[in-house]
Amino acid sequence: METLGVKDIYGNIAAHNGALNAYLQVVPEERLKPGAGPLSGVCLGVKDNIAVAGLQLTCGSKLLETYVAPYTATVVERLVAAGATVTGKLNLDEFAMGSATTYSAYGDTKNPWDEERTPGGSSGGSAAAVAAKMCDIALGSDTGGSVRQPASYCGIYGYKPTYGTLSRYGLTAFASSLDQIGILARRPGHIRELMQVAAGRDGRDATSIEAPSFDAQAFDPAKMRIGVIAEYEKNMGPAVRPAYDRCIETLKKAGATIVPLSFPEYDTVISVYQVIATAEASANLARFDGIRYTARAEGCSFRETTAASRGRWFGAEVKRRILLGTWVLSRAYYDSYYLRAAKVRTVILNRWKEFFGKVDMVLTPATAGTAFKRAEQPDTFALYLEDLFTIPANLTGMPAIAFPAGTHDRLPVGLQLTADLSRDGLLLDAAAWLEKNVMGFATIERGCRHDAI
Amino acid sequence: MTRYEAVIGLEIHVQIQTATKAFCRCEGDYNAPPNRNICPVCTGAPGALPVLSDEFVARAVRLCLALGARVNLLSTFDRKNYFYPDMPKNYQITQFFTPIGSEGRLLVTGADGVERAIGIERIHMEEDTARSAHLGERTLLNFNRAGLPLIEVVSHPDLKSGEEAAQYFKKIYDIAVKYLGICRGNMEEGNLRCDANISIRPAGSTALNTKTEVKNVNSFAFIAKAIDHEIERQIAIVEAGGEVESETRLWNPKLKRTETMRKKSGRNDYRYFNEPDLGPLRITAEFVEELRTTLPELPDDKRRRLREAYGINNEQLDLFIGYPAVCEYFERASSSATASFSTIAAWTSGELLRVEDKENFGAVQTPPEHIASLARLIDTKKVNGPQAKEIFAIMRETGSDPEEIVKNDPRFTAIGDDETAAIAAAVVADHPAETEKYLGGRENLLGFFVGQAMKRAKGKADPAKMSELVKKELTNRKK
Numbered sequence: 032m033e034t035l036g037v038k039d040i041y042g043n044i045a046a047h048n049g050a051l052n053a054y055l056q057v058v059p060e061e062r063l064k065p066g067a068g069p070l071s072g073v074c075l076g077v078k079d080n081i082a083v084a085g086l087q088l089t090c091g092s093k094l095l096e097t098y099v100a101p102y103t104a105t106v107v108e109r110l111v112a113a114g115a116t117v118t119g120k121l122n123l124d125e126f127a128m129g130s131a132t133t134y135s136a137y138g139d140t141k142n143p144w145d146e147e148r149t150p151g152g153s154s155g156g157s158a159a160a161v162a163a164k165m166c167d168i169a170l171g172s173d174t175g176g177s178v179r180q181p182a183s184y185c186g187i188y189g190y191k192p193t194y195g196t197l198s199r200y201g202l203t204a205f206a207s208s209l210d211q212i213g214i215l216a217r218r219p220g221h222i223r224e225l226m227q228v229a230a231g232r233d234g235r236d237a238t239s240i241e242a243p244s245f246d247a248q249a250f251d252p253a254k255m256r257i258g259v260i261a262e263y264e265k266n267m268g269p270a271v272r273p274a275y276d277r278c279i280e281t282l283k284k285a286g287a288t289i290v291p292l293s294f295p296e297y298d299t300v301i302s303v304y305q306v307i308a309t310a311e312a313s314a315n316l317a318r319f320d321g322i323r324y325t326a327r328a329e330g331c332s333f334r335e336t337t338a339a340s341r342g343r344w345f346g347a348e349v350k351r352r353i354l355l356g357t358w359v360l361s362r363a364y365y366d367s368y369y370l371r372a373a374k375v376r377t378v379i380l381n382r383w384k385e386f387f388g389k390v391d392m393v394l395t396p397a398t399a400g401t402a403f404k405r406a407e408q409p410d411t412f413a414l415y416l417e418d419l420f421t422i423p424a425n426l427t428g429m430p431a432i433a434f435p436a437g438t439h440d441r442l443p444v445g446l447q448l449t450a451d452l453s454r455d456g457l458l459l460d461a462a463a464w465l466e467k468n469v470m471g472f473a474t475i476e477r478g479c480r481h482d483a484i
Numbered sequence: 485m486t487r488y489e490a491v492i493g494l495e496i497h498v499q500i501q502t503a504t505k506a507f508c509r510c511e512g513d514y515n516a517p518p519n520r521n522i523c524p525v526c527t528g529a530p531g532a533l534p535v536l537s538d539e540f541v542a543r544a545v546r547l548c549l550a551l552g553a554r555v556n557l558l559s560t561f562d563r564k565n566y567f568y569p570d571m572p573k574n575y576q577i578t579q580f581f582t583p584i585g586s587e588g589r590l591l592v593t594g595a596d597g598v599e600r601a602i603g604i605e606r607i608h609m610e611e612d613t614a615r616s617a618h619l620g621e622r623t624l625l626n627f628n629r630a631g632l633p634l635i636e637v638v639s640h641p642d643l644k645s646g647e648e649a650a651q652y653f654k655k656i657y658d659i660a661v662k663y664l665g666i667c668r669g670n671m672e673e674g675n676l677r678c679d680a681n682i683s684i685r686p687a688g689s690t691a692l693n694t695k696t697e698v699k700n701v702n703s704f705a706f707i708a709k710a711i712d713h714e715i716e717r718q719i720a721i722v723e724a725g726g727e728v729e730s731e732t733r734l735w736n737p738k739l740k741r742t743e744t745m746r747k748k749s750g751r752n753d754y755r756y757f758n759e760p761d762l763g764p765l766r767i768t769a770e771f772v773e774e775l776r777t778t779l780p781e782l783p784d785d786k787r788r789r790l791r792e793a794y795g796i797n798n799e800q801l802d803l804f805i806g807y808p809a810v811c812e813y814f815e816r817a818s819s820s821a822t823a824s825f826s827t828i829a830a831w832t833s834g835e836l837l838r839v840e841d842k843e844n845f846g847a848v849q850t851p852p853e854h855i856a857s858l859a860r861l862i863d864t865k866k867v868n869g870p871q872a873k874e875i876f877a878i879m880r881e882t883g884s885d886p887e888e889i890v891k892n893d894p895r896f897t898a899i900g901d902d903e904t905a906a907i908a909a910a911v912v913a914d915h916p917a918e919t920e921k922y923l924g925g926r927e928n929l930l931g932f933f934v935g936q937a938m939k940r941a942k943g944k945a946d947p948a949k950m951s952e953l954v955k956k957e958l959t960n961r962k963k
């Protein structure tokens with residue numbers, strides 16, 4: 032991997048992190064341990080909900096303000112063993128719940144293309160750090176689009192592997208059946224190099240699977256059948272449309288077959304996601320009771336202490352989701368919400384399996400528009416709609432990659448390719464081809480304002 | 485007056501002894517110094533994930549098979565959500581929707597002496613919690629126990645009395661601890677825990693009335709008492725025109741009564757859902773069949789077979805069922821012997837267990853063949869009771885075969901019937917005064933004659949035979 036070099040990266044951190052607030056914790060340069068191996072010299076930023084022994088693990092929450100991870104996540108362990116160096120912990124929405132990194136207890140992260148705008152979320156710190164060259168590559172987590180949406184807002188690549196391909200051991204769980212560690216990078220080739228080292232079965236994660244091959248294969252667009260979804264085309268904003276059309280044109284010219292698909296269930300994905308994700312989150316976050324972790328609001332009893340600690344230290348969005356999740360799992364509503372959502376999830380999975388009987392990949396926007404201004408953040412429910420295009424890959428477990436496909440009003444526009452389960456290699460081959468033919472590396476570099484500094 | 489019957493169901497938690505905890509690779513030794521055997525998984529650290537122990541699954545399947553349950557080839561792990569200080573994640577991984585085992589059964593003998601099958605509704609795997617200790621105002625948590633494998637066995641409400649419940653509990657204890665060896669069986673340390681759900685109804689009714697739960701009746705000493713007390717308490721309430729309240733109660737062994745622990749306000753809502761970190765557990769029929777071949781003969785089958793094969797009494801049956809090692813010894817002795825099973829059983833359960841610990845019977849120093857050979861000497865009347873005891877002592881001391889002991893020691897050469905008869909006649913002849921008194925109705929003098937005769941025989945005669953011959957001799961004098 033062509034790396035930026037520790038010196039430049041720390042120079043960039045010193046120059047930009049104050050304004051961007053991407054890093055929550057920076058490992059001092061003199062304490063970096065250079066590693067040996069295929070990833071030697073790679074500076075890795077890690078979202079602050081992934082455990083690295085000895086570094087903080089705040090998850091963007093006040094509740095874990097002074098908590099230090101006692102162990103290292105499998106993915107980080109494998110990358111470090113291959114020579115990568117962890118430069119620090121990156122900002123996020125509290126417990127990865129959000130789409131703008133505005134729900135971090137440690138302040139917003141700003142978009143390096145325009146500081147008035149959001150970098151997206153919840154892996155906003157990861158996206159901003161990669162785009163502003165404050166690390167070579169970053170780990171994020173993607174539960175409903177939390178890697179792909181910020182990558183798209185920051186003009187970089189955001190990849191969510193097939194569920195289970197990267198071990199979740201060490202990733203603080205938000206919604207266990209949807210969570211995947213994802214990678215944010217300036218070049219698709221970087222992602223491939225990381226995956227070659229980090230992917231595969233982990234004895235500490237029962238849901239992990241054998242990795243497919245990540246070796247580069249020749250990509251011939253003429254042999255590709257690319258699906259496009261009518262319902263999604265209707266929901267695309269005007270900022271995205273030209274880039275989307277141009278990408279299809281390019282693929283067509285190269286000989287690809289474009290296949291129209293119908294996804295009639297598209298408007299259920301947000302509800303299904305909200306029910307399943309919040310239900311799982313309500314249990315996953317129960318351990319933060321003010322007894323075992325650092326912040327404790329004193330009460331007279333266990334019950335009071337727990338209620339007071341959670342009431343005081345959890346942010347409003349986290350509380351909203353825990354309440355919703357608790358409610359949909361309650362005996363009276365389980366059947367009509369949780370069970371029904373689980374059934375619709377199966378319908379959606381079958382629909383996408385059917386797609387991949389007809390096509391090799393599906394092309395959609397990554398987001399409906401470009402990064403919005405932080406001051407103009409949509410309301411709670413409009414914000415949930417941000418994930419319309421990205422959620423299916425989480426519900427189905429399929430791999431997806433967001434890639435930069437153009438700019439609009441000097442802001443990056445991202446599109447997304449989704450492939451069938453374990454066809455991650457194909458996605459990376461395609462992304463490499465698109466990098467050459469749709470939006471070049473150099474174009475993105477020029478767009479990111481911070482890079483010019 | 486109305487007659488009542490009790491409806492009792494038991495929930496028994498069996499702590500499974502495995503090398504590691506259920507979902508992490510920490511050592512399963514909860515007695516290590518506090519918080520020694522812990523890791524991110526069993527302390528619920530953010531990001532840690534459970535991975536199921538194969539050994540736990542195999543042991544759960546064996547317990548299901550031993551309890552006659554159907555083993556579900558697909559079962560689910562589910563989260564049971566509730567907040568408690570000793571719960572690392574504030575949810576417990578358990579099997580709610582589909583347990584590993586369904587619909588088993590065990591036999592108990594009712595008050596009428598008739599055997600009845602008690603249904604087992606479900607057998608499921610779950611994880612144990614941490615242990616809390618109170619130190620003044622503070623609560624200390626020891627996570628060594630957190631994540632240890634537990635199996636819960638839930639019976640149908642088929643039990644009718646404290647005595648039946650005690651039998652059922654004891655049987656599960658025997659199977660888990662003594663037959664399968666999957667549980668340490670230390671009750672003080674909570675290796676087996678038993679909660680009882682109890683309600684009453686008019687005899688013959690099929691109604692299910694409000695029940696109370698009596699917690700921690702895990703002691704063979706008081707389980708029957710605690711349950712019977714609770715039944716009587718409920719009857720007294722209903723007789724007085726009151727209503728039984730739904731609550732959790734605790735047995736107070738000092739005051740010998742159950743006491744309110746907490747009232748149940750509505751049902752708890754545990755918000756169960758499938759554990760996404762594990763996914764469903766799938767096992768194959770071949771795996772189950774393979775484990776079936778490793779099962780020992782189980783108590784109900786064993787009792788039937790022992791009764792039919794050996795015709796031994798119930799007390800001895802209970803002993804042999806409760807102590808498989810003792811039973812094995814008895815059966816080995818029986819297989820080699822031409823002696824009667826009842827003599828072998830009597831000597832195994834009697835004299836041998838006076839000197840050997842039945843709880844720790846593994847390394848017994850007397851070979852079963854020696855007990856068999858002693859029994860043969862007794863059966864063939866070559867030695868009498870007191871002699872047999874002496875031979876037993878010598879056998880224990882020297883390790884020699886009783887046949888050899890007898891052969892080499894003239895003291896044990898028993899006299900024949902003719903000589904016995906001669907001694908009997910001589911003794912009667914020597915005591916004319918006593919004979920007259922005897923014939924005059926003082927029949928208790930028989931003992932005197934037999935005593936004298938045995939003395940003259942130097943103990944080498946069979947006392948029963950001697951008694952018979954003395955009596956005959958005296959009766960002859962009457963004519």
Ligand SMILES: [Zn+2]
Pocket residue numbers: 505508509510521522523524525526527631
């Ligand atoms: Zn552990």
